[in-house]
Amino acid sequence: MEKTSTDAFPSIIYSSEKQETVCIFGTGDFGRSLAFKMLQCNYSIVFGSRNPQKSSLLPHGAEIFSYSEAAQKSDIIIIAVHREHYDFLKELTEVLKGKILVDISNNLKINQYPESNAEYLAHLVPGAHIVKAFNTISAWALQSGTLDANRQVFVCGNDSHAKQRVMDIVRTLGLTPLDQGSLMAAKEIENYPLQLFPMWKFPFYLSAILCVFFFFYCVIRDIIYPYVNSKKDITFRLAISIPNRIFPIAALTLLALVYLPGVIAAILQLYRGTKYRRFPDWLDHWMLCRKQLGLVALGFAFLHVLYTLVIPIRYYVRWTLKNRTITQSKLGYLTLILCTAHTLVYGGKRFLSPASLIWYLPSAYVIALIIPCTVLVIKFILILPCIDKTLTRIRQGWERNSKPTSDGQYLKQSSIHLDSQL
Numbered sequence: 037m038e039k040t041s042t043d044a045f046p047s048i049i050y051s052s053e054k055q056e057t058v059c060i061f062g063t064g065d066f067g068r069s070l071a072f073k074m075l076q077c078n079y080s081i082v083f084g085s086r087n088p089q090k091s092s093l094l095p096h097g098a099e100i101f102s103y104s105e106a107a108q109k110s111d112i113i114i115i116a117v118h119r120e121h122y123d124f125l126k127e128l129t130e131v132l133k134g135k136i137l138v139d140i141s142n143n144l145k146i147n148q149y150p151e152s153n154a155e156y157l158a159h160l161v162p163g164a165h166i167v168k169a170f171n172t173i174s175a176w177a178l179q180s181g182t183l184d185a186n187r188q189v190f191v192c193g194n195d196s197h198a199k200q201r202v203m204d205i206v207r208t209l210g211l212t213p214l215d216q217g218s219l220m221a222a223k224e225i226e227n228y229p230l231q232l233f234p235m236w237k238f239p240f241y242l243s244a245i246l247c248v249f250f251f252f253y254c255v256i257r258d259i260i261y262p263y264v265n266s267k268k269d270i271t272f273r274l275a276i277s278i279p280n281r282i283f284p285i286a287a288l289t290l291l292a293l294v295y296l297p298g299v300i301a302a303i304l305q306l307y308r309g310t311k312y313r314r315f316p317d318w319l320d321h322w323m324l325c326r327k328q329l330g331l332v333a334l335g336f337a338f339l340h341v342l343y344t345l346v347i348p349i350r351y352y353v354r355w356t357l358k359n360r361t362i363t364q365s366k367l368g369y370l371t372l373i374l375c376t377a378h379t380l381v382y383g384g385k386r387f388l389s390p391a392s393l394i395w396y397l398p399s400a401y402v403i404a405l406i407i408p409c410t411v412l413v414i415k416f417i418l419i420l421p422c423i424d425k426t427l428t429r430i431r432q433g434w435e436r437n438s439k440p441t442s443d444g445q446y447l448k449q450s451s452i453h454l455d456s457q458l
């Protein structure tokens with residue numbers, strides 16, 4: 037049992053091999069954290085520093101030299117210095133010629149400088165190969181080993197050999213490199229860490245809109261209609277019954293919206309036949325805020341469960357027990373399927389029957405099912421072996437146009453078909 041478990045973690049095997057020597061400029065938080073992590077993976081680390089004698093708290097096993105001495109000891113140099121202090125690199129142009137410089141820097145504001153930090157570095161040290169990487173990883177996460185939630189490292193650069201070497205390091209550290217193309221992508225990559233708040237903005241406004249819409253929808257169906265029709269005053273429903281209708285609907289819709297961009301991404305990749313073309317901005321942005329959408333969905337689901345258990349249990353008690361185990365397990369397609377199924381079962385026979393239409397309005401949950409069912413149907417099509425195979429190849433870097441095959445031709449047609457279905 038123990039023996040097979042190592043096979044599941046190739047990074048453990050990698051790390052038992054002796055790796056190359058890598059130079060890190062700067063002995064600040066990030067430089068030290070990265071060195072710590074790289075030493076664990078058996079790299080040899082040499083630091084370059086302004087004060088090689090004074091530097092303290094260095095991870096055990098790392099050597100330290102002046103900047104120019106350190107640079108001579110490795111052909112990969114990670115620049116863990118703030119952009120504002122890059123000037124000294126100009127004097128090292130001779131030593132740095134032909135070397136790979138990894139720019140990991142971030143700024144404090146979006147579009148703080150006209151050109152990205154990496155392009156600025158390329159301008160300062162024209163003879164070196166610049167690669168942008170690691171900037172979305174925090175020093176804290178590197179050192180504490182809490183990277184599980186965020187294993188992706190965006191990498192870009194003009195020299196493909198240099199980029200490949202950096203991506204190898206990323207992989208050896210147990211992280212996932214995402215090739216974002218040429219150095220022109222650096223600006224966008226540098227903006228990612230600063231978009232933390234904007235990433236919450238979209239889920240926040242979206243849930244507000246959903247809540248308001250379904251609130252009025254339910255008020256019309258459940259309160260105004262009975263009042264107009266039979267003069268029944270059931271405004272008390274505003275307190276629990278209506279919120280407990282809005283919360284699960286918002287949860288289900290948001291949950292579906294977590295998976296919708298992945299499905300759109302897959303269709304786009306199939307259609308284009310490559311993963312090396314940039315997604316439109318809206319999709320990119322949506323991909324990035326999936327985690328936030330998921331958390332908001334979880335919040336609403338939690339409120340729904342809370343409300344359901346707080347009001348007298350006059351509904352299907354069996355559901356309580358059955359679903360509780362589900363919400364605790366992984367928030368994935370399984371949850372989406374189960375929540376959709378739960379809503380379908382709840383709808384039961386009344387689903388779309390003319391009797392449930394009020395002023396031509398179907399029950400709110402029927403509307404809430406549109407997006408989840410669409411996502412599930414497309415997802416189901418995408419995991420059909422013939423389509424999944426091509427998608428997997430595309431995601432592994434295969435390009436349809438560079439190697440046209442009869443298989444590719446077939447897919448071109450079927451993906452156009454899929455696109456029009458959406």
Ligand SMILES: Cc1cc2nc3c(=O)[nH]c(=O)nc-3n(C[C@H](O)[C@H](O)[C@H](O)COP(=O)(O)OP(=O)(O)OC[C@H]3O[C@@H](n4cnc5c(N)ncnc54)[C@H](O)[C@@H]3O)c2cc1C
Nearest residue numbers: 298299301305310311312313314315320323324428431432
């Ligand atoms: C912020 C951001 C920007 C992106 N920009 C672009 C872009 O500009 N252009 C572009 O083409 N792509 C882009 N991608 C897409 C990226 O290359 C992946 O293809 C995509 O993220 C995978 O979709 P997902 O995140 O929904 O995957 P998941 O939900 O992880 O996977 C969806 C399904 O695909 C399968 N799968 C995913 N990856 C692989 C793989 N490598 N091999 C085999 N099966 C796999 C999974 O098993 C799963 O069944 C971007 C991704 C992100 C997060």
Ligand SMILES: NC(=O)C1=CN([C@@H]2O[C@H](COP(=O)(O)OP(=O)(O)OC[C@H]3O[C@@H](n4cnc5c(N)ncnc54)[C@H](OP(=O)(O)O)[C@@H]3O)[C@@H](O)[C@H]2O)C=CC1
Nearest residue numbers: 062063064065066085086116117118121141142171174175
């Ligand atoms: N901290 C983090 O979580 C993250 C940081 N980054 C990026 O990493 C880089 C380094 O950040 P961080 O380690 O936090 O910063 P620190 O301020 O902790 O360290 C910066 C280091 O740069 C070196 N340096 C070289 N020239 C100068 C100078 N003129 N003035 C001051 N310092 C100089 C110093 O090392 P020495 O004294 O040895 O010369 C110093 O320790 C930045 O570009 C940052 O954007 C990116 C992602 C996350």
Ligand code: HEM
Nearest residue numbers: 281284285287288337341344351355356359360375379401
């Ligand atoms: C412990 C977990 C859960 C329990 C006990 C539960 C129970 C219930 C009950 C009793 C109803 C009927 C409500 C009514 O008659 O007004 C209901 C409706 C619904 N539930 Fe859940 N549920 C759970 C989890 C979830 C989750 C995780 C989701 C989706 C994210 C979800 C989505 C829905 C939807 C969309 C409806 C229909 C709302 C309506 O139109 O009234 N439920 N649930």
Ligand SMILES: [Fe+3]
Nearest residue numbers: 235238321325
């Ligand atoms: Fe967003």
